Amino acid sequence: MVEAALPKVKIYATGGTIAGASNSNSSTDTTQYSAGQVTVEQLLQAVPPLKDIAMIESEQFTNTGSNQLNTSILLSLTKKIQGDLDSDSNLSGVIVTMGTDTLEEAAFLFDSIIDDERPIVVTGAMRPTTSLSADGSFNLFQAVSASISSSSRNRGTLIVLNDRIGSAYYTFKSNTRTLDTFQALEAGFLGTFAGIEPIYYYQPARATGRQLYPVSSLPANNNLPSVSILYAALDQGPAQLDFAASQGVQGVVIAGEGDGEADRTWLDSMTKLMNRGVPVITASRSPSGTVQAGNNFGNGTTSIPSKTLNPQKAKILLQLQLAKAPLDMQAVKDVFKTA
Template identity: 40%
Template sequence: MGLQVRFLAVAALATISQASPLLLSRDDSSSNITYAFTNPNGLNFTQMNPSLPNVTIFATGGTIAGSADDNTATTGYQAGALGIQTLIDAVPEMLDVANVAGVQIANVGSPDVSSSILLEMAHRLNKVVCDDPSMAGAVVTHGTDTLEETAFFLDATVTCGKPIVIVGAMRPATAISADGPYNLLQSVTVAGSKEAKNRGALVVMNDRIASAYYVSKTNANTMDTFRAVEMGYLGAIVSNMPYFFYPPVLPTGKTAVDVTNVTSIPRVDILYSYQDMTNDTLFDAVENGAKGVVIAGSGAGSVNSAFSSAIAELITEESIPIVRSTRTGNGEVPYSESGDISSGFLNPAKSRILLGLLLSKGKGFEDIREAFGKVAV
């Protein structure tokens, strides 16, 4: 009962208050939230302990902020029902490891996280975290269904070296043994860790630390769903202490993209390969506005002969970049000299994010081939 009250009795994050090193009560006397400090970027910290790192949590909704009437429900709940301050106050232990500020970017299920939300996050992370020497890192709370896409996007666009940790949950906040609170505590701990620097964006869930570049959701239901099967984890968390297996290193072939002046991401579609696949799906995608296409091919990116001819036609006549990836979940689509673009070790979802980012920078066909070629043997 106490945990439920702690979750539900806290109001939403207050508006920006006047900066002060003293502990200030909110104007709203009906709330028990206090802010110790408001920094020049308008981030409100509930405490300011100079011995602890400063971490900002950007909330987007998802299962970690989900709610259901039945505490055994792990499906059919309302995603994004709880605000960021509710999540923060449900885990007071995080104030033992960091000074925390919360920002509500969105409050939706992850299928509704759009490219405009991703750009807003990247712009704000670069400003209020990367450009502020007093900030140690950031956490992004997110639904798990498309978490790997957001993580890959932030890995490519927020490259200052500070830890950007993406975290979610497989059980809603109202469920028995909800995993969100401890995942959130661990993610804040990692974001404030000096050992987490210069590793790119990270995904922290279920006591594991993974590189955002390769990690994927591998099971629709279980808590150990996020894995990089071939590449492995970067580290583990034991008793809320991060342990990294290796020194800081970035993935081979990683492409960083400066989105400072990017205001939109061109449309890129993903088409799934199957027996009797027809060409009209490819032409329809382009005719309806797709500026690029990713094929989730069978095996190492294969499609039937007729569809392969359609790919060649669009590349030759329209200069549409078409990337061949694989629907298998793991393995490489090797570099091709035939004209289309091979995804290397990037799955279809990550290939779509990278292709959209490259198109947003005005990159041409050969530049795109070169960028994907760095992720291949």
């Protein structure tokens, strides 16, 4: 009897706590360790049963904390993933291991660009490899298990940690420490795991607002337009907005109060930027809820509300849109209308 070949997956490892290790060799160190210390080969060796479920190819893409990544590095990774999917019809799915700090916007970027029914599964960990009850190896196993499941297809990029499957569009890091940090408070999770088996609550679907920016719409040099996120708070005047404008920023996202609010004194600076063709998106510093208004600053403001997107995801969307159609304000408004 000929044995059926195992499904083939590709893992790109970029570092993070899932590849982290304590500097003091302490099994209770979950705060002072260094991210990106362990190689992808070592990660795989720590999960022997993986070889029973999938044929794994792996590549050490970077090995760093996710705060050291940038959109240029992530774009080059995204292009590689799209290339792998395009050239290998035997590939069941792709896994990216990374730090959790910027995982939500990295996953959003993959989801916005990669055009394929096969899943991209992004995973990480909250405890380093040297810790008691380190969560990385089981997260990695579940990520591989999700990536080879036919029920994961046509769902875009998935975030898998701590027994849960979330959509890259809505899921965000909600807690600096806890294992259940990734949440999708309003949209809900797409699924869970019964042990290692992914269980989906719904038929495949994409987020309503998801826009596709295929690789062909993106710059060959992987440099996306510069967009700043500015944080609103009491007593915070428009100086940071004026500074960003003086630095030639190409777009601004305001992490506003509540429904995207800021001090009324921001109004002039915002309007000037918009009149110069620099889009100003109003998002919220609140962790969930939509931003609808876009003109709460008084008469005549024309900022663009981020709708369901938090500031860091809105920033990626604006960067992708400005790369595709620079200086096209109407196109930016249209894209955020359905976000």
